[in-house]
Amino acid sequence: MDREKLIERLMATYLAEVEEHVRALNRDLLVLEKETTPEVLTGLLATLFRTAHSLKGASHSVSVTLIESACHRLEEILAGLRDRQLPMTPDLVQLLFATADAIEEAGNRLRNKKDLADAPLARLLTRLDAAAATQGPGQSEPTEAVQPVVVALTPSAGSDIVRVQAAKLDTLIARSGELLVARRRTEAWSEDLLALREFVEGWEREWRPAGRFMRRSVLRKGDRIAPPPERRGNGGYAEGLPRQARQALGRAEANLKRLHRELDRLATGAAADRHMLDQAASPLEEGVRRLRMLPFGESCESLPRTVRDLAKAARKEVDLVIEGGAVELDRAILERLKDPLLHLVRNSLDHGIELPGDRQRAGKAPRGRITVSASVKGSRVEIAVEDDGKGLDLAAIREQQRRRKLPESTSDQDAARAVFLPGLSTAKIITQVSGRGIGLDVVKHGVESVHGTVDLEFDVGRRTRFVLNVPLTLSTLRGLLVATGGLTFAFSDTNVRALLRVRPDEIRSIEGREVVLMGGVPIPLAALGEVLGLAAREPTRVGGKVPIVVLASGNSQAAFVVDELLSEQEIVVVGLGARLIRVRNVSGATILPTGRVALILNAADLVRTALTHVPARGVAERLAEPVAATRKLLLVVDDSVTTRSLEKSILEASGYDVLAAADGAEAWEILQERGADMVVSDIEMPRMDGFVLTEAIRGSKRFRDLPVVLVTALESEKDKARGIEVGADAYLLKSAFDQRDLLQTIAQLV
Missing domain, CATH: 1.20.120.160 (HPT domain)
Known part of the structure; x- marks a missing residue:
């Protein structure tokens, strides 16, 4: 070194x-x-x-x-x-x-x-x-x-402690996830092999009586078989053909038995290997998962100092109590919860806890109390931030709603939940601690980013309690798989409120918005494919009813028509990487046993979209129309396998045929051999980048009019000008990637 x-x-x-x-x-x-x-x-x-x-x-x-x-x-x-x-x-x-x-x-x-x-x-x-x-x-x-x-205060662990970089641990976790995927693929292949063995067994059982019949038939009719013209006069033909037929039948029976034996051997071996892999992979995955678990108390280490400093500045007396510090959560979850917890504690101190004199006049102890606690609830953790302050100022919240022309709350609880709206604050002045109306919006989005929910409880004049419900780990989750627009998607089961099947004529319209009734309660309805910008396909109907998934985000919920309900299973979560981390409606991905990628959808984004977006055509109208499809051939070029697969899946699901290339040189070779109706390319790639590829296309007689869309992480005006200079028809940024923008751009150009 x-x-x-x-x-x-x-x-x-x-x-x-x-x-x-x-x-x-x-x-x-x-x-x-x-x-x-x-x-x-x-x-x-x-x-x-x-x-x-x-x-x-x-x-x-x-x-x-x-x-x-x-x-x-x-x-x-x-x-x-x-x-x-x-x-x-x-x-x-x-x-x-x-x-x-x-x-x-x-x-x-x-x-x-x-x-x-x-x-x-x-x-x-x-x-x-x-x-x-x-x-x-x-x-x-x-x-x-x-x-x-x-x-x-802290016992020394001596040589028992080994420092490992977080990035290396994440790599190890990713590899263990791949091993889990490989195990499931092995299970699928093993089950296919067992099914094939059963098929051959049935075939062999059917063959035995058929073989006996054919053998007897050959023996009876062999002396009456007429030889072909070129063999006439050959007296041995009539005897030879039955003999050859008998031999062929014998070989067929022997081969069938051998096939059965070999399949039996392979199936037995595959089952044994599957068991061994399961015995090795499951403890390994669990052990690696435990490696990324950290005590909840570690995410609270900065809170006592924060409370101490803010209390002194505000001239308040506050005790901070941490409960459940030993509860372990995924390191990634703890990292993302640090800011939400900090905002909640600051909010409790600034908005909740009163000055000592005010507390005494209200019959309280002069010192306030903020409690941050964590407790395990099954496969999830409930984190609560509670203060014994004055509670929520509902009148101030309603006044802010009125000033911002927001819908009026129908209950105190609805008014209380309005504090999570961006820009809403009841602080009378803007300070370093509060007044900008971003704190609780940060909390909501931070919790939702880890597949969690947040809610609050309060007693006016007595207390406020924020409750965060998050999973124990992000490495795996129980998910519902659905098909829409030719793609497979996954929902975290914690966001799935119900699965329904309804007839199109059961869809109602209330105040211009389509809804379905669940227990007599109207739930806003949308087509998942339309929300994701995918081409319409005919849902699988059972008794004329289409499948619907009802999703919940906090106390809001919405229903989505999907093409098909597939299965519920444990899935391994794969990150999208830094370039695709802000893709709307998507929170991650998983690799299915078939090897295909399924996107994990962000329920909070989807519910928000369903509640605010009114489609040009209703779901019922769409379900009544036949789906027409015309297919164009697109060439996707990107050196990132993840980006290439994501774009390819989106475009195929939208009715396009798609070819893929890892760089400009490979794309140019594909164009020469097969052509295309459009090129969608990254810029930064080995061998030949997107600029050079575009120049080559514009310099070619054959392809000079071919539409080219550059989808890139390069955001500078210089790079955009370079894209225009070489002849690109559109320049889209990955940092603001929205599949609907991509699909609209393509639709305009092809």
Whole structure:
């Protein structure tokens, strides 16, 4: 390993250590600020001293002198507090918190390869020196005599702990998911082999009496078989043909028996291999899944410090309680819940918890309480953020609805749920904490991004409780598979409220919107294919009824006509990658046992679309019309297998024949051999990029009028101008990819 790579690895390890030490400093300083027991204070100061000393040593080893110097000054202050040479004052504790923040900020600068010369930590050194000025010399290093025997907040794991980069863990998880897919494909092939064996067994049973009959028939009629003209006069023909027929029958019987034996052997072996693979893959998948599970408490580590700082700024007294910190969730879920939890806690402190005097006048204790809890409910986790504050201001919410010309709420609960709407805030002024109306919208979208739901409960004047319901893991989920527009899609079963079959004449229209009745309640109806921008196909009807899936997102629900209900099964979730992460209505993908990709649909997006979009033609009208199809040949060019497969699936489902190429050179070869009605191409590709391919097409007599659509991640005006210059007919961005835009563009050009 060369020196640069070694330094890079050491720095990555160091920065991870900085994060851990900063968390430890914040955690122990929060306790230090509240504790007054001498024994506990002594133990906490010793623990803080060790943290500062460890971070100083780590900083010295990678030559980060600024953090090293700050930690040395921290040691001096902590030693002064420990030896009672410095008084414990609020200003001094605040300085220690500020130092922890500045060390964290310096670590972020190093991670982004920025200079530390003008870092806030550099400006704090003078204040740290001043704070430690009253301490006598020789007190900055610990001695055995003053080491406490009381505290050890975190037991040392020693060599039992191994650092693994998150990206490597994600790769391992992806590979284990592929193994699970391979296992299911093996199961499918094994079942097909068993079915084939049963077919051959039945064939053999049918053959036995037929074979006996044919053998007797040949023996009876052999002497009456007329030879062909060229064989007439050959006396052995009449005897030879029955003999040949008997031999052929014998060989057929023998081959059939051999086929049966071989299939039996293969089926038995496949079943054994399937069992062995299942025995190996299931524990492996479970073990790897457990690797990505982390305690819920880790996502709450920053909350105590946030509450402490905001409470001081707002002059409120608040206790934060974390319950269920040991409950384990998928690391990816915890990462995406950090911001929603932070917003909810800030919301509770700013909007819920009252000032001490106001609380006392309301008959409450002057100190408020915010509780963040997690509990397992089957295969999901319920996370609650509750405060004992004043509850929701329903009058203010309704006033905001009126001002923004939103539909009036019919109940207090509906009015309460309006707080999740973007831009709605009941704060009287805009501050750093609230007033912009984006916090709870962020919460809703963050929770929905992990296939979760959010709701709230409240008692006016007493409490507010936000409830988040999320899955334990994102690696697998129980899903409903449906077919629409020639494609297979999956829904998370947590979003599936009901499966229905209705006749077209049972579809009702209320205030211009089509609905179906479920338990007497009207549910807005849409065609899934139309929402996704797919070509219409005839749904599979049973007794004249079409299949419908009712989806729920929070307390909203909508019904969708699909072409066919396929099955319910455990599916492995595959990410779409950074380029396709913002595709509307799609939250992920899975690989089916057949090897084909099925997109996992985002129920929240679909329900929102169904509730706000009124189609030009109704579902009932569509179901009454015959579906016509004309097929054009499109050539899709992209070096990403995922993007290529996604675009190919979308276009095929929309009634096009599609060829695919991995780069411009392969696409040019395909054009020469087979031609096409349009090219849909990426730009950045090996061998021949999209610009060069477009130039080649425009320079060809045969293809110069061929429509070309560039779908790319390149967003600069320079690249767009280059696309126009080489002759592209359309330039679409992957960052704003919407399959309806793509399909509309293609429809205009072909």
